[in-house]
Amino acid sequence: MAYVQGQTGEWEMVIGLEVHAQVTSNAKLFSGAATEFGAAPNAQVSLVDAAFPGMLPVINGKCVEQAVRTGLGLQAEINLVSVFDRKNYFYADLPPGYQISQYKNPIVGKGEIVLDLADGTSRTIGITRLHLEQDAGKSMHDQSPNETYVDLNRAGVALMEIVSEPDMRSGEEAGAYLKKLRAIMRYLGTCDGNMEEGSMRCDVNLSMRRKGDTKLGTRCEIKNVNSIRFVQQAIEFESHRQVELLEGGNVVKQETRLWDTTKGETRAMRSKEEAHDYRYFPDPDLLPLKLDQKWVNDIKMTLPELPDQKKDRFIRDYGLKSYDAMVLVAERASADFFEAVAKGRDGKLAANWVTGEFFGALNKLGKTVNDSPVSAQALGELVDLISNQTISNRIAKDVFEAMLETGKGAAALVEEKGLRQVTDLGSIEKSIDEILTAHADKVAEYKSGKDKLFGFFVGQVMKTTGGKANPAVLNELLKKKLNS
Amino acid sequence: MSIDQTTVVKIAHLARLKIPTEEQKQVAGELNKILEWITQLDEVDVTAVEPMSSVNDVPLRWRDDIVTDGDKMADIMTNAPAKTADFFTVPKVVE
Numbered sequence: 001m002a003y004v005q006g007q008t009g010e011w012e013m014v015i016g017l018e019v020h021a022q023v024t025s026n027a028k029l030f031s032g033a034a035t036e037f038g039a040a041p042n043a044q045v046s047l048v049d050a051a052f053p054g055m056l057p058v059i060n061g062k063c064v065e066q067a068v069r070t071g072l073g074l075q076a077e078i079n080l081v082s083v084f085d086r087k088n089y090f091y092a093d094l095p096p097g098y099q100i101s102q103y104k105n106p107i108v109g110k111g112e113i114v115l116d117l118a119d120g121t122s123r124t125i126g127i128t129r130l131h132l133e134q135d136a137g138k139s140m141h142d143q144s145p146n147e148t149y150v151d152l153n154r155a156g157v158a159l160m161e162i163v164s165e166p167d168m169r170s171g172e173e174a175g176a177y178l179k180k181l182r183a184i185m186r187y188l189g190t191c192d193g194n195m196e197e198g199s200m201r202c203d204v205n206l207s208m209r210r211k212g213d214t215k216l217g218t219r220c221e222i223k224n225v226n227s228i229r230f231v232q233q234a235i236e237f238e239s240h241r242q243v244e245l246l247e248g249g250n251v252v253k254q255e256t257r258l259w260d261t262t263k264g265e266t267r268a269m270r271s272k273e274e275a276h277d278y279r280y281f282p283d284p285d286l287l288p289l290k291l292d293q294k295w296v297n298d299i300k301m302t303l304p305e306l307p308d309q310k311k312d313r314f315i316r317d318y319g320l321k322s323y324d325a326m327v328l329v330a331e332r333a334s335a336d337f338f339e340a341v342a343k344g345r346d347g348k349l350a351a352n353w354v355t356g357e358f359f360g361a362l363n364k365l366g367k368t369v370n371d372s373p374v375s376a377q378a379l380g381e382l383v384d385l386i387s388n389q390t391i392s393n394r395i396a397k398d399v400f401e402a403m404l405e406t407g408k409g410a411a412a413l414v415e416e417k418g419l420r421q422v423t424d425l426g427s428i429e430k431s432i433d434e435i436l437t438a439h440a441d442k443v444a445e446y447k448s449g450k451d452k453l454f455g456f457f458v459g460q461v462m463k464t465t466g467g468k469a470n471p472a473v474l475n476e477l478l479k480k481k482l483n484s
Numbered sequence: 485m486s487i488d489q490t491t492v493v494k495i496a497h498l499a500r501l502k503i504p505t506e507e508q509k510q511v512a513g514e515l516n517k518i519l520e521w522i523t524q525l526d527e528v529d530v531t532a533v534e535p536m537s538s539v540n541d542v543p544l545r546w547r548d549d550i551v552t553d554g555d556k557m558a559d560i561m562t563n564a565p566a567k568t569a570d571f572f573t574v575p576k577v578v579e
Contacts, residue, residue: 026551027550032553032554034551034554040570041557041570042557042560042570042571043554045557046556047556058546058547060547092574143571148573148574148577149568150573150574151572287542288544
């Protein structure tokens with residue numbers, strides 16, 4: 001738990017997050033128009049989405065199923081009866097003048113998410129609810145000096161609004177929450193979690209209280225922050241702003257604020273914009289949404305292994321450290337890649353390679369596991385060569401570099417470059433003798449007590465053998481010779 | 485519950501309706517009459533009835549997740565008061 005240091009003492013952050021996650025589906029929540037990102041403006045709009053008179057909404061069963069799947073993945077209660085309400089407000093990108101949402105009776109109730117934190121500990125964050133609602137259209141304010149452009153392609157696309165309890169206490173926890181929620185939804189296939197394309201957006205609720213206090217302070221809501229990094233930056237800024245206000249004897253005004261990415265600050269929205277009175281009421285065009293318990297159970301049967309379960313299995317079956325397992329399960333693609341490398345091999349060694357050299361290389365190349373230049377099979381072959389002592393771990397790093405550059409297989413490269421590890425006692429012994437003869441002075445120093453020179457001799461032998469001497473054999477022989 | 489002139493102004497603003505000052509009192513009176521009429525429902529004892537949002541006891545019809553609509557920009561834009569290329573345009577909404 002991280003506290004904010006003020007002038008008069010330490011302050012605790014209280015953070016709750018509202019996430020809008022776009023449901024993965026072909027068609028919209030209440031119309032048959034497509035949801036695909038990047039289409040020509042207004043090409044994916046039905047008369048329902050544009051709110052033409054007399055058009056009626058008909059619910060897309062797949063969106064209901066996706067919401068239930070997500071709820072089950074969050075260990076949450078599924079409400080067998082839920083109701084759609086109209087949330088009334090006027091905005092240029094909302095043609096009907098209301099958003100169909102769920103207010104009093106959401107489809108999913110209380111659940112939880114377990115966060116894995118960097119220090120190896122975990123924390124459980126409560127989920128208050130998840131409900132289904134429609135997205136609005138998209139307004140573009142930067143296309144013309146005096147007009148706003150409106151594209152309704154996004155209008156009517158299904159969203160899941162996922163509300164957390166005010167359980168988080170730091171920006172790190174907020175970041176971990178978003179990553180975990182995104183991972184769960186990606187595993188479930190219910191939301192692609194792509195924050196750049198806006199398919200996952202976040203509102204941050206933050207208040208401050210003195211360390212030790214149990215009463216909540218007045219909160220501010222920071223709207224529509226569209227990356228995990230920005231969420232953490234906004235929390236950092238806003239927490240200090242509130243502490244300064246409170247320590248200066250002022251009060252925090254409950255208000256909606258915006259995160260300004262260029263200035264790196266939060267600022268209040270104009271009060272007119274937030275003067276909302278949504279006048280919710282049940283949508284007369286839609287009957288209550290009733291689910292069959294058996295249908296819910298059937299969906300539960302189809303859930304994949306989720307990140308937490310996978311992490312436990314990796315620790316149990318492959319002997320991984322908790323941290324490595326956590327890194328590997330963060331993305332399903334990484335976890336699958338690791339398993340393909342580890343299958344039938346030394347799990348720990350495989351994990352070291354995947355999380356170390358392999359992820360490092362992907363980072364440097366700006367690639368993902370899915371378009372990696374080295375396949376799981378190819379990396380597995382390299383791990384085999386280390387396991388059967390054909391090459392040392394150090395040489396393997398060079399081989400891996402060459403694999404990235406040439407796309408050739410590990411075994412072929414080892415043969416081609418003559419990198420096969422020398423385990424032959426005679427030839428290592430010969431190299432040692434040469435080095436010891438050439439550095440007789442250092443040998444004398446070593447014998448008079450300068451133990452540290454041992455590393456020098458190892459280095460010299462490795463140099464003459466091109467790093468190919470088996471380190472264990474070399475150490476043993478060298479020790480024998482020097483102490484004789 | 486009784487509706488006064490202030491409430492009329494507020495509701496009118498939320499509904500983006502322009503009601504001239506001299507008509508506001510009259511509208512308040514009309515709305516109160518409607519409310520009074522609805523208040524008759526209070527005479528019914530509903531303690532044993534579960535809250536409901538619909539009286540139709542039929543299941544909500546579900547649709548398959550198939551794209552069946554779209555690609556009708558011309559229809560969508562027919563009534564647009566202003567447009568540029570394929571966008572609707574409105575007076576600038578500043579954030």
